[in-house]
Amino acid sequence: MDRNLSTQLAAIATGVGVGVAIGWLLRAKIHHSLAKHLGNKSKEMAEHAFDEIMGAECKLVIVVRSDLKMGKGKACAQSSHAAVMAYEQIRNKKPILNLWRASGQRKVVVKVDTEEELLEVEREARKAGLVTSLIRDAGHTQVSPGSRTCVGVGPGPTQLVDKVTGHLKLY
Template sequence: MDKPKQMVVMRRDLKMRKGKIAAQAGHACVTAVLAALEKERRMGQVRAEVGGILLTPGGGAATPLSEWFARGVAKVCVYVDSEEDLLAIDRKAKAAGLLSALICDNGLTEFHGQPTYTCLALEPALPEQVDPITGDLPLF
């Protein structure tokens, strides 16, 4: 099995501060991983240890999520330049059967009080699953 990765798609057109980018990307990554754990009914198999979080082995075949935990937590951050492009990636992911954590900031610290879609993260998946969706996007 190829090494799974988690794709993070940021909106570059918003010109967010670095701290805001980090916060939004972190929110998306955590949300996507928690949703993937729930989808596989593996929330009870998460264990915190010094140096990281582990997913205890469960019965059944390995999945991209379990391989992602076992072989390393690879994340790749790419960007789009509009809300329309971000929403299109979200639709493509869902059409392909992948979980997509689309983050809408409530606008309290940036964006003039307007709720704003800032980024999304996909569940950890194999390159052949995510590359058709995000493979043409530039690295952030």
Template sequence: MAAPVPLDRLPPTTTAYVIATAILAGVTGYFIGQGSSLHLFKEKQGWPNGYDVKVHRDSSDEEFEEESEAEDSEDEGNGEELADFKENAEEVKLVLVVRTDLGMTKGKIAAQASHATLACYKYFITHAPDSPILRQWERMGQAKIALQIKGEDELLTLQAQAMSLGLCARVIQDAGRTQIASGSRTVLGILGPKSVVDGVTGHLKLL
């Protein structure tokens, strides 16, 4: 009797492919993990998680070092000028008034405006941590707007006007290690009820 003719081999099923892929991935992961633990792979330096991030051309390491030394120029304030605005029911906002006559780059402006934002916040936290103005600003999204001004004298005039109305008004001075002269007043931050702040800065143009 003749031997039976073998049937054609059946193709692998989807389940077989999934199992084979899982086994391959597991083995590969194991060896990669062993290699990493033995420091066989060179890690990229400078940024967390090894990402190779390119710094914007308007920025530099020197500038970032310098930015950390910018200071609030009115540290002698004691918070007595701050009004509580207890009956305020309108939006609270932070206006950042930026000097355009200094020729600051966009990165520089962003850093100085950040300093002004923190200066206003820290001033409230230090002198009036329970201020309803601060709490309302925090709850409603921390509204911010950037405006422009052309000189230091007008900047200081606006600060004095804002403080006389009970607003938080902080000026930032630059350390002067890169683009501009040491002690230059770069940005004024004003935090308070929208209508009161607009009474001081409403005539200024958007940055």
């Protein structure tokens, strides 16, 4: 075999080997970060979460109460509060943050008819291991102080977020 060809083949084999090793190290690091993020939840849940997000897109869904009859500007402000709070909660959770950024930081706004529905969505999201950001209004303008106006679900794996919010209509 030509010496130049064998040098090239050795370089390719080394590159593939290094690539596989880096891939396994990154997988282990992301898996560890997820397990840490999920806290006391089981190892199986961490593995399931890892499988859910690898290669998946992420999104943030903001659920707004329509029964409060907020004006468009008020609903936008409340949704912005939910988005900022959601970001604050994940800014140190690099795997989810990076996947959300890579997915274009997608945000979708949907609606529910009652406070009870809003709180049920939040409970289901928490049970699924998703980040939630429940917003209570200060009451300076259109709604009573302490009114729960919206909840952010995620950012999280689109498939998992959709299990909780996919049935809701766009705002």
